Amino acid sequence: MLEKALYGSKLYYAWLGFLIMVIIAGLLAYLHQFDQGLGVTGMSRDVSWGLYIAQFTFMVGVAASAVMVAIPYYLHDYKEFSRIVILGEFLAVAAVVVCILFIFVDLGQPARIFNMILHPSPNSIMFWDMVALSGYLLINLVIGWTVLGDERKGSVPAAWLRVLAIISIPWAISIHTVTAFIYAGLAGRAYWLSAIMAARFLASAFAAGPALLIILCLFLRKHTSFKTSVPAIQSLAQIVCYAMIANLFFFLLEIFTAFYSNIPGHMATFRVLFTGMDGFNNLVPFMWGFVILAVIGITMLLIPPLRRNEKYLTLALAAVFVAAWLDKGVALVLGGFAPNAFGRVTGYIPSLTEITVILGVYAVGALLLTILYKVVIDVRVQSTAYEH
Amino acid sequence: MNRRDFLKMMAALGLSGVAIYEGVNSYGVQAAETGKNTSARHWGMVIDVSKFQTAADYQRVAAACHAYHNVPEIDDSKQEVKWIWEDDFEHTFAELGSRYLSEEIKVQDFPVLCNHCENPPCVRVCPTKATFKRADGIVAMDYHRCIGCRFCMAACPFGARSFNFVDPRLYLKEVNPDVPTRTKGVVEKCSFCMERLDKGLQPLCVEASRGGIVFGDLEDPDSAVRKILGENFAIRRKVELGTGPSIYYVFGGGSAGA
Numbered sequence: 001m002l003e004k005a006l007y008g009s010k011l012y013y014a015w016l017g018f019l020i021m022v023i024i025a026g027l028l029a030y031l032h033q034f035d036q037g038l039g040v041t042g043m044s045r046d047v048s049w050g051l052y053i054a055q056f057t058f059m060v061g062v063a064a065s066a067v068m069v070a071i072p073y074y075l076h077d078y079k080e081f082s083r084i085v086i087l088g089e090f091l092a093v094a095a096v097v098v099c100i101l102f103i104f105v106d107l108g109q110p111a112r113i114f115n116m117i118l119h120p121s122p123n124s125i126m127f128w129d130m131v132a133l134s135g136y137l138l139i140n141l142v143i144g145w146t147v148l149g150d151e152r153k154g155s156v157p158a159a160w161l162r163v164l165a166i167i168s169i170p171w172a173i174s175i176h177t178v179t180a181f182i183y184a185g186l187a188g189r190a191y192w193l194s195a196i197m198a199a200r201f202l203a204s205a206f207a208a209g210p211a212l213l214i215i216l217c218l219f220l221r222k223h224t225s226f227k228t229s230v231p232a233i234q235s236l237a238q239i240v241c242y243a244m245i246a247n248l249f250f251f252l253l254e255i256f257t258a259f260y261s262n263i264p265g266h267m268a269t270f271r272v273l274f275t276g277m278d279g280f281n282n283l284v285p286f287m288w289g290f291v292i293l294a295v296i297g298i299t300m301l302l303i304p305p306l307r308r309n310e311k312y313l314t315l316a317l318a319a320v321f322v323a324a325w326l327d328k329g330v331a332l333v334l335g336g337f338a339p340n341a342f343g344r345v346t347g348y349i350p351s352l353t354e355i356t357v358i359l360g361v362y363a364v365g366a367l368l369l370t371i372l373y374k375v376v377i378d379v380r381v382q383s384t385a386y387e388h
Numbered sequence: 389m390n391r392r393d394f395l396k397m398m399a400a401l402g403l404s405g406v407a408i409y410e411g412v413n414s415y416g417v418q419a420a421e422t423g424k425n426t427s428a429r430h431w432g433m434v435i436d437v438s439k440f441q442t443a444a445d446y447q448r449v450a451a452a453c454h455a456y457h458n459v460p461e462i463d464d465s466k467q468e469v470k471w472i473w474e475d476d477f478e479h480t481f482a483e484l485g486s487r488y489l490s491e492e493i494k495v496q497d498f499p500v501l502c503n504h505c506e507n508p509p510c511v512r513v514c515p516t517k518a519t520f521k522r523a524d525g526i527v528a529m530d531y532h533r534c535i536g537c538r539f540c541m542a543a544c545p546f547g548a549r550s551f552n553f554v555d556p557r558l559y560l561k562e563v564n565p566d567v568p569t570r571t572k573g574v575v576e577k578c579s580f581c582m583e584r585l586d587k588g589l590q591p592l593c594v595e596a597s598r599g600g601i602v603f604g605d606l607e608d609p610d611s612a613v614r615k616i617l618g619e620n621f622a623i624r625r626k627v628e629l630g631t632g633p634s635i636y637y638v639f640g641g642g643s644a645g646a
Contacts, residue, residue: 037572038536039553044466048541048551108536108551108573115516115535126515126539187509187629188545264485341547342475343482346466 001148004378005371012374019367026360029353030105038108041354046346047337049106051330051358056102058208058329059365060133060179061201063095065209066140067172068239074165080232083380084217089144090372091213092172096137098365105357125181132175139168144372152379176201189336191269194257200250201328206243208324210236211317216373218314226377237313241301244320248294251327272338272345273331280345283334286326293323430506430525431580432606432634433591434616435499439600446474446499452596457579458569460552460559469550471578472501472593483626498637499601501593502527502548502578503625506632510540510549519575525606525634526580534574541575545629549577606634 033040043050069088072078104110121127143164150157180198187193194200214236217228258266271277273287297319306312338345350358440446453459453472462468474497477489481498508527510519518533519540541549555572563569567583570576581591594603604611613636616622622636 037552037554039467039572043553045468045541045550046466046547048538103537106537108538108575109534109571110536112516112533112535115518115533119516119533121515121517123511124513124515124539126513126537130515182539183542186513186543187631188626189542265483336542341545342479344479 001375005374019363022363023360026357029356042348042350046340047348051350052102052106054329054333056099059095059099061205062209063092064172064176064205066092067169068206068210086144089140092140094365094369101361128178132178136171136175148379151383190265192336196250203243203247204324204328207240208321211240211321224377225381244298268339269335273335278345280347286330290323290326293319428607430606434602434613434636436600436638438640449593449596452592456592457567460556462559467553474499503633503635509543513539513543531570531574536573545626549575551575
């Protein structure tokens with residue numbers, strides 16, 4: 001089936017060429033980092049995790065969000081999602097690959113990565129994240145690829161596929177819960193030390209992931225033969241809307257607990273993020289951007305005429321996606337380090353090398369997604385041709 | 389149970405006993421202070437801040453430690469590596485939020501280092517067991533196993549860990565062959581001078597502090613550290629987090645030695 005990715009329009013080749021160029025740029029930047037050490041990034045003794053780990057955290061959410069298509073389809077037999085469920089699964093595959101790459105580029109000694117398997121440490125949440133993510137990657141790849149193969153041959157999907165699909169549902173929840181536990185169990189980081197972290201992660205994920213999926217579906221509908229039905233888009237848009245409301249609600253709960261209890265350590269990071277502290281206010285525009293875009297996105301999705309108009313819908317979804325990224329792909333991880341163990345705030349500005357590596361990793365994900373979606377579309381064209 | 393089975397069982401018990409003893413014993417170090425060889429030892433420190441009055445008092449201690457342990461001198465606060473350094477009361481004990489501090493305390497600097505916690509969060513989060521706790525309470529590191537994920541730095545509530553953002557060997561004026569140098573991309577921190585303890589010596593900072601730092605077994609009621617703690621008001625950093633720091637601070641150790 002993979003050979004279908006080799007043939008396409010000129011625009012398709014141009015897009016692949018562009019992605020490969022970004023990947024090469026990212027690779028060169030990474031080689032520089034590999035040679036010189038992580039000193040070429042903006043990270044420091046105080047801000048010891050930067051945008052790499054923040055992107056990892058955000059993309060685990062995008063990966064987990066495939067479940068928002070899988071639950072209605074596999075558990076509630078919601079037929080409208082039958083065509084797009086595979087898009088969700090392949091989005092998850094690309095997202096997990098991106099996650100693993102972000103962890104990899106963040107390591108100081110990447111050549112020793114297999115020490116995690118050589119010396120398995122179940123007491124470390126990182127160990128469970130490795131188990132959850134690699135399992136999730138495998139499950140989605142197997143389901144997606146087999147379903148597609150069946151479609152091509154016109155055969156009925158095997159019974160074990162359904163079992164695997166149902167296993168994938170709690171597994172998706174687990175990957176993001178475990179990722180939240182990386183943060184939520186650390187005694188010294190008040191901003192992360194919150195029981196609602198996993199729930200907030202999931203809510204944010206179930207908003208951002210399906211938002212991206214709808215935008216991709218709308219793009220495919222416009223430019224390819226892959227037509228997603230209006231009810232499918234609208235159902236997903238409602239999921240995005242309610243998930244984002246839950247996300248914002250959980251965030252407000254955090255603010256209530258921090259400020260009503262008036263515990264200085266719990267308020268400190270919110271102050272750094274929303275007003276700045278000790279002359280450090282880089283994150284302030286990001287945080288307000290999150291709030292404003294979240295409110296705009298939710299409002300637009302709540303008003304039916306706007307939601308049904310696919311132009312406005314796209315804008316609303318973009319607002320939700322960017323808002324979720326500003327919160328989880330930037331502020332959450334960096335906020336945990338401000339203030340540091342001594343109550344001081346250290347600045348962090350990503351370096352050009354770091355940003356190039358990030359773009360390169362995202363380009364790998366985009367390339368993988370393009371190839372997988374291309375195969376899906378061509379298989380669908382072929383199988384519909386047989387039917388008629 | 390017949391005789392044969394009984395003998396087999398006893399032999400198995402004996403073997404496992406020996407194995408456990410060997411396991412524990414290999415972690416233990418020869419006692420510098422008590423000479424006792426028990427696994428119930430818990431190394432700790434009492435720092436008498438009144439003995440650290442001038443900048444020279446710290447510099448002597450930090451310089452001795454850093455030179456001995458091949459800690460690079462990187463002149464950049466974002467990428468520096470440090471095992472022992474100083475900070476003021478307000479920041480070292482930030483959670484105490486003390487107001488109206490006496491002038492004396494306000495200008496007093498506090499030596500800070502790895503707390504060698506009883507329940508070390510860094511050990512809990514390490515995905516490769518590169519950071520581990522020895523039977524004698526020392527939180528130690530295997531620099532050859534560390535993958536540089538820096539989870540331990542996120543987990544440490546004391547900011548005690550440094551990451552080698554650059555090749556540290558480029559910043560060493562002299563190399564002490566007794567202690568391994570590190571490579572770029574690994575985390576490091578105070579080792580409580582375990583190499584010296586193994587030789588029956590005290591940690592270097594203790595020697596260089598001229599009585600400002602006392603080291604010993606916190607489990608032993610007759611140890612020097614316990615004597616000082618028994619006679620003085622002592623505080624530890626962030627005890628509310630439950631990590632159990634093994635570094636105590638006193639303000640004027642009195643006659644007991646500190």
